[in-house]
Amino acid sequence: MTLAGQQEDIQLLAETLQERLLADVPGTENFQVKCVVKNDELMVLVQHPPGVSSDTDTIFAIVEQGLQWQFYYQGQQAQCFIRAVGEKLPYAKQTLNLQVPKTLIQEETDIEPEIEAQEVILSPFEIPSVGDADPDIPITDDPFNTPIEEPILNNSFIDDIEIQNDIGIEPNIEAEEEKFDPFAGSSDLGSQKKPIWASMPLQAVAGAALLLAVLGGGSTYFLSRACIISECQEFQTAENIKSQSQKLIRGAKSEKQLQAVQKQIDDAISALQNIPGWSPRHGEAQELITAFSGQSTKISQVVNALQKGTAAKKKTEAPVKSLDDLRKTQDLWRQAITPLETIKPNNDLYSLAQSNLPEYQQNLQTVNQQLLKEETWLKKLDSVKAVANAATQSETTAKSSSDWQKVRSTWEVVVNNLKSIPQTSSGYEEARKLLTEYQPKLIEARTRATKETLAAKAYQQAVSAANQAKAYGSQNQWQAAVNSWQLAVQSVQQISQDSLYYKQAQPLIDTYSASLTQAKERLQLTNNVSQTRADLSSTCTNGIKFCTFTIEASGITVRLTPQYEQVLASNQAQMSNHYQSLQSALMVISDNARLPLVIYNSQGQQSYAHSPAQ
Structure with missing residues (x-):
């Protein structure tokens, strides 16, 4: 085989692996794959932009699966490296053991009895003559065991990496870093792919024809499943779905209709994935799988958004039970809105996304406002509890009428704030329970404050009347003195036993009563003297x-x-x-x-x- 042919095989293998990564691993659109053979060993390099995370285990598994379907490398080992573009060293490496896929072994096993049962008679002209073979191609006993030379690519990454069995991977930094460019001259994924048969050695093609003739009917079934001979039903179905899905997606009005379209697409993907990597139509299958996968992903994105919207709507219509419940509703609306906002106008799903997006956004705004109000009410509820605790503490330390007036005012603030919490708030039920507990305390505080106010007023009135009575007595105005002492005694007797002034008032009752008695006696005496004087005056003069x-x-x-x-x-x-x-x-x-x-x-x-x- 010429060097150019070998390079084409390696390039095709790299593109095939890259397409498999794109189809099976999300987020690998900017990943690039390069292959090279050195020292009879295949080496595969997977590169991605700096800063992009990668699932190394999944990548190694996908590369290994892709290589297992390649005739040339079955039963061999390959080295796979992963690194970021611009880095000298790969950060991940794995040795891949390329065994024959189990599905292929099973298919060959299934057709062996049929082969043994047939009597194979080959016509002389159906067997390729050794003399007709290309003299430049060595003939072996197994036409599929054609030796493969080691192609050296200009864009090989071997110049940049040396494999050391004992210490792992080391970069050849000084000598080769400047000229190393693993992507130079590489083709895009959209470039035309060459069928794998076009790059096979002539012996492989001849051997395949001989094997086809030997296997007969059993191999026909095997090769038709691989889309090598006859029509490819998987492709026909996929093409039909591809032509119809766009119209169906644009006409979808609900998530159920979208899911029906998605099921057809996913079924097509599953069918296309059955086409093995060595099939001449594998590249085309991967392109369709990639397109369908992207389409299915977008549908899943929109379906999930619509489902979130439906769930959010149900929660919105239900009474608010807690602030956390309202936040969950808010999060559901955000999860419904965000995927729909990413749908671009040129996407078939754009119309369906836009038909729901305004309503979702309005509902989110409503929930945001409700959440803000709810947080305000719950903060008020917490504040009310704190004020109620302060009022309870004030009750135990109140020592005057003014102290009890403050206690009463505090309980009024508590009760009025609890009454202001609306029924739509999640804190309404708790507010009702607290009202049941706090309203009696307010009534008690009002009663006590009134009682203390009256007691204070009576005490002050008693003291003031007593002072006035003393002044009248000093002026021998005993009638006025008696009246003042009577007011003092009555006032001090009005002070309630459970008031703060009761103890202070008790001694005054006896004192003021005694003073009243004395004043009455003096008044009586004064009244008697006056009458006596008048009587004496009229008696002594005539x-x-x-x-x-x-x-x-x-x-x-x-x-x-x-x-x-x-x-x-x-x-x-x-x-x-x-x-x-x-x-x-x-x-x-x-x-x-x-x-x-x-x-x-x-x-x-x-x-x-x-x-x-x-």
Whole structure:
């Protein structure tokens, strides 16, 4: 085989492996594969842009599967490397043991009885003559065992990597780094692929023809399944689906319709994947698989978005149970919106995506607003609990009427805030329960605050009235003093036993009551003296002044005037009765005043004394 032919085989192998990676491993659109044979060993390099993560195990598995279907490398070993573009060293390496695929072994096993049962008679002209063979191609016993030379590619990565069995992979940094370019001259995935038969050695083609003639009917079934002979049903089905799927996708109105189209596409992919790597139509199959896979991925993306939208709508219509529940609804709407926003106008799914996107976005906005309000209500609920705790603490330390007024105001704030939480909030039920607990506390605080206010007012009124009573007493205004002492006693008696002022008020009750009694006595005395004085004045004077008098707490002192004594002396018989009447009148006044009476003559000599009856 010429060097150019070998290079084409290697290039075709690299493209085939690259297509398999693209079809089977998501995110490998920018991955590139290069192959080279050195020292009778196949080496495969997989490169990707810097910063892109890769699943090395999956990549090694896909490359190994792809190589197992290549006739040339079955039963051999190959080295596979993975590295980032621009890096000197691969960061992953694996030795691949290329065994014959089990499916191929099974197919060959299935047709062996049929081959043995046939009597094979070959016509002389059906067997290629050795003399007709190309003299440049060596003839071996096995036409499929054609020796393969070692093609050396200009873009080989062997110049950049040396394989060391004992220490692994080391770069030949100094000598070859400048000229190493593994992608120079490589073709794109979209370039025309050559059928694998076109690059096979002549002996392989002749051997295949001989084997085909020998195997007969059994091999016909095997080769038709590999899309080598007769029509390829997998391709016909795939092409039909390809031509119809675009129209079906554009006309889809629901996720169920999309899933029906996707099932057809996935079935086509499964059928195309049965075409082995050594089939002449493998490259075309991979192209269709790649196209279908991308289409199926997009459909899955939209279907998943629609399913998320349906789930989000159900949660939106249900009553809000918790803030976390509302956040889950928000996340569902975001998961529904994000995939739909990535669908570009030139995509067949664009119309369906746009028909749902505005509604989803509006629903997300509504949920965002609801979430903001819900967070506000729940924060208020937490704040209310904290204020309620503070009110409870204040109750235990309140020592005055003003303290209880503050407690009452605090409980009013708590209750009013709880009443403001709407029924649509997830905290509504908790707010109702707290109201049941806190409203009695508010009523109690109001009652206690009112009681303390009245107690404080009564106490202050009592003290003020007592001070005023003392002032009146000092001015001998005993009637005003009595009135003030009565107000003081009444006020202090109004203070409730469970108020803060009760203990302070109790001693004042006895004090104020005693002062009231004294004031009443002084008032009575004052009233008696006034009446007595009036009575004495009218009794001691009638035309002439009969007597003079003084009123003291110890009694009444009456002194006869000299003028009256002269009248008595000049007309003793007639005036004797008058003196007796005067004396009787003074005795009555003494009895009424409850004061002792002493009568003196003008010379100061006691002439009569009287003590009132007790």
